[in-house]
Amino acid sequence: VKKRATAQQVADLAGVSKWTVIRAFSEGKSITEDSRAKVLKAAEELKYSPNLLARSLATNQTNQIAVLIDDFGNPHKLPFLEALTERLQAEHKMAMLVNLGPNYDMSAALTNADQRQVDGIILLGTAISAEAVENWREQSATLPLYVLARHTQVPGVVAVDCNAEIAISEIGSYLYGRGYRKPAFMTGPRNQSFALGRFQRFTDYWRDHGVENIAAIPAHRYSLEEGAAAIRAYLSATPVEQRADVIMCENDALALGALESARFEFKLRIPEDLAIVGFDNARLAARPSYDLTTYEQPIVPMVSTLVDMICGRRPAQSTSLKGRLVVRGSA
Amino acid sequence: VKKRATAQQVADLAGVSKWTVIRAFSEGKSITEDSRAKVLKAAEELKYSPNLLARSLATNQTNQIAVLIDDFGNPHKLPFLEALTERLQAEHKMAMLVNLGPNYDMSAALTNADQRQVDGIILLGTAISAEAVENWREQSATLPLYVLARHTQVPGVVAVDCNAEIAISEIGSYLYGRGYRKPAFMTGPRNQSFALGRFQRFTDYWRDHGVENIAAIPAHRYSLEEGAAAIRAYLSATPVEQRADVIMCENDALALGALESARFEFKLRIPEDLAIVGFDNARLAARPSYDLTTYEQPIVPMVSTLVDMICGRRPAQSTSLKGRLVVRGSA
DNA sequence: TTGTAAGCGTTATCAA
DNA sequence: TTGATAACGCTTACAA
Numbered sequence: 001v002k003k004r005a006t007a008q009q010v011a012d013l014a015g016v017s018k019w020t021v022i023r024a025f026s027e028g029k030s031i032t033e034d035s036r037a038k039v040l041k042a043a044e045e046l047k048y049s050p051n052l053l054a055r056s057l058a059t060n061q062t063n064q065i066a067v068l069i070d071d072f073g074n075p076h077k078l079p080f081l082e083a084l085t086e087r088l089q090a091e092h093k094m095a096m097l098v099n100l101g102p103n104y105d106m107s108a109a110l111t112n113a114d115q116r117q118v119d120g121i122i123l124l125g126t127a128i129s130a131e132a133v134e135n136w137r138e139q140s141a142t143l144p145l146y147v148l149a150r151h152t153q154v155p156g157v158v159a160v161d162c163n164a165e166i167a168i169s170e171i172g173s174y175l176y177g178r179g180y181r182k183p184a185f186m187t188g189p190r191n192q193s194f195a196l197g198r199f200q201r202f203t204d205y206w207r208d209h210g211v212e213n214i215a216a217i218p219a220h221r222y223s224l225e226e227g228a229a230a231i232r233a234y235l236s237a238t239p240v241e242q243r244a245d246v247i248m249c250e251n252d253a254l255a256l257g258a259l260e261s262a263r264f265e266f267k268l269r270i271p272e273d274l275a276i277v278g279f280d281n282a283r284l285a286a287r288p289s290y291d292l293t294t295y296e297q298p299i300v301p302m303v304s305t306l307v308d309m310i311c312g313r314r315p316a317q318s319t320s321l322k323g324r325l326v327v328r329g330s331a
Numbered sequence: 332v333k334k335r336a337t338a339q340q341v342a343d344l345a346g347v348s349k350w351t352v353i354r355a356f357s358e359g360k361s362i363t364e365d366s367r368a369k370v371l372k373a374a375e376e377l378k379y380s381p382n383l384l385a386r387s388l389a390t391n392q393t394n395q396i397a398v399l400i401d402d403f404g405n406p407h408k409l410p411f412l413e414a415l416t417e418r419l420q421a422e423h424k425m426a427m428l429v430n431l432g433p434n435y436d437m438s439a440a441l442t443n444a445d446q447r448q449v450d451g452i453i454l455l456g457t458a459i460s461a462e463a464v465e466n467w468r469e470q471s472a473t474l475p476l477y478v479l480a481r482h483t484q485v486p487g488v489v490a491v492d493c494n495a496e497i498a499i500s501e502i503g504s505y506l507y508g509r510g511y512r513k514p515a516f517m518t519g520p521r522n523q524s525f526a527l528g529r530f531q532r533f534t535d536y537w538r539d540h541g542v543e544n545i546a547a548i549p550a551h552r553y554s555l556e557e558g559a560a561a562i563r564a565y566l567s568a569t570p571v572e573q574r575a576d577v578i579m580c581e582n583d584a585l586a587l588g589a590l591e592s593a594r595f596e597f598k599l600r601i602p603e604d605l606a607i608v609g610f611d612n613a614r615l616a617a618r619p620s621y622d623l624t625t626y627e628q629p630i631v632p633m634v635s636t637l638v639d640m641i642c643g644r645r646p647a648q649s650t651s652l653k654g655r656l657v658v659r660g661s662a
Numbered sequence: 663t664t665g666t667a668a669g670c671g672t673t674a675t676c677a678a
Numbered sequence: 679t680t681g682a683t684a685a686c687g688c689t690t691a692c693a694a
Contacts, residue, residue: 050671050672
């Protein structure tokens with residue numbers, strides 16, 4: 001097993017000190033062209049490249065960001081991961097992907113990320129409770145904690161999401177304009193961000209327009225399967241005349257599953273018998289099999305904003321970006 | 332900004348040497364219960380936890396594995412990522428997610444992973460050329476290189492995939508038994524692993540059964556959109572009487588897109604007018620909107636096998652696991 | 663079982 | 679511009 005060359009070995013071969021080698025390999029350092037050339041030549045010969053691990057230990061900066069996810073069942077995570085890794089890599093930062101699950105909870109993930117000295121932690125579409133943050137904060141350093149694609153008011157956490165107020169208002173106007181008057185809402189798993197979430201705003205919108213008592217259809221997780229299960233339960237338990245005329249789902253994963261179940265299991269025509277609206281504009285929403293009316297989250301701007309914060313080019317404060325309604329055939 | 336406590340500080344507080352602190356935090360070291368208790372108490376007070384970065388530098392092992400992906404458009408990556416992160420985390424290893432793209436090619440990714448001292452590199456469903464490996468090998472250390480979910484014969488690369496020979500034989504038998512006699516095959520982007528890939532075996536199977544000249548329908552990438560584009564081109568250019576009666580697609584992403592395009596754009600009945608078969612058994616294949624006949628890759632066993640190799644519990648040699656045919660409505 | 667010395671490969675700081 | 683000293687926080691090997 002051959003060992004990697006070190007700066008010292010390159011220095012010996014080039015006839016300079018190792019600090020000169022370091023300088024040749026870091027930008028913005030003063031070094032003569034002559035020295036640099038000598039170093040580069042020696043490095044080439046020894047196939048040297050700097051050990052980023054050692055650099056991290058010395059600089060106290062790893063250029064690694066932990067990205068925490070808990071629902072791999074939602075295909076919409078993929079474009080977020082794509083944009084996130086792409087933007088981070090452009091800044092020479094890497095994403096450490098963390099799978100939150102029964103064997104690896106939020107607390108374990110935060111602790112481990114911390115021990116690995118990451119520069120920041122991103123919760124991707126995942127909620128965190130105020131107390132979880134508090135517990136962690138008091139036992140651990142002041143690592144930046146970001147939430148992407150989800151609203152949160154938890155102190156000490158910076159959120160970048162899609163503006164729900166504008167979104168729900170646009171969706172509501174559209175639905176109202178199309179004549180729907182019996183809306184229902186499918187919620188994902190309840191959590192701390194629930195209070196100010198999409199459901200609350202949806203309810204508010206309709207109350208302002210004379211419609212009270214919006215039915216809540218609960219889904220256990222964000223996935224097509226759970227969306228289908230949730231609407232199945234709702235439609236089975238609700239007589240036809242009492243059913244909603246439109247169901248807004250908290251996200252596309254739920255909406256896609258709900259749409260399918262309504263169409264194939266209950267033989268409902270979409271949107272004539274039942275209209276469905278999602279949220280995200282996931283790639284699948286555009287497929288002809290679904291053709292889902294939804295609301296587009298501006299993924300790339302959101303990710304760019306977040307990465308700008310991480311790089312210190314923009315103040316780290318919660319930001320909501322405006323998305324846009326995408327009208328298709330389901331409502 | 333408070334700095335994290337170090338082992339030395341804990342040692343001072345506990346009244347022992349820092350090496351005793353180290354011992355208290357590593358398993359299998361001999362230490363008295365008394366000492367350990369003292370250390371743990373002091374650590375608790377100072378909120379100390381070991382710095383994994385420094386440990387990595389000293390042990391020459393990071394417990395990080397780079398996972399390289401190039402097609403985020405294929406939703407089937409998600410279950411692989413889920414299983415992979417889950418299994419790795421169970422071994423206290425973390426996945427560094429790398430997005431291969433125009434701005435970050437294979438060579439850059441390999442070099443960077445190497446510089447970051449990862450313990451291994453996994454190509455997730457991504458091909459690599461023999462020369463790319465060779466180039467990298469001669470300029471870099473002997474880092475284990477694995478290919479997951481894709482066949483490869485490149486020397487020095489360990490592949491864990493789904494046995495294509497058995498798979499194609501099972502699929503072929505099924506299709507032949509159902510009476511199909513004019514098969515076509517939709518291929519993804521061509522590459523080095525092409526020669527011994529699914530298409531070749533598919534062709535072989537049908538030749539053995541008296542069918543020659545299998546049409547190849549080329550797709551540019553593995554995504555639903557490209558699958559739709561590919562079949563669109565094929566159906567547009569091929570008179571009805573010359574069309575295949577069944578199209579096998581290299582994977583489900585292509586098959587799902589193809590199925591939709593055939594159904595919605597060309598008004599073909601699936602499978603009566605045209606049958607479609609995929610490969611992967613992606614989650615979407617089971618949805619009623621698609622109901623795709625496909626071949627299941629045994630994701631969890633594949634990932635477990637790979638992780639076992641990474642952990643040295645199993646010899647690192649290419650392995651093909653048997654999957655299983657999943658018959659649904661599309662063929 | 664515990665303490666000591668040396669080392670991992672880099673960077674920050676300062677003197678020459 | 680270059681070289682030297684010290685430090686980053688931990689582990690291994692060895693001696694007490």
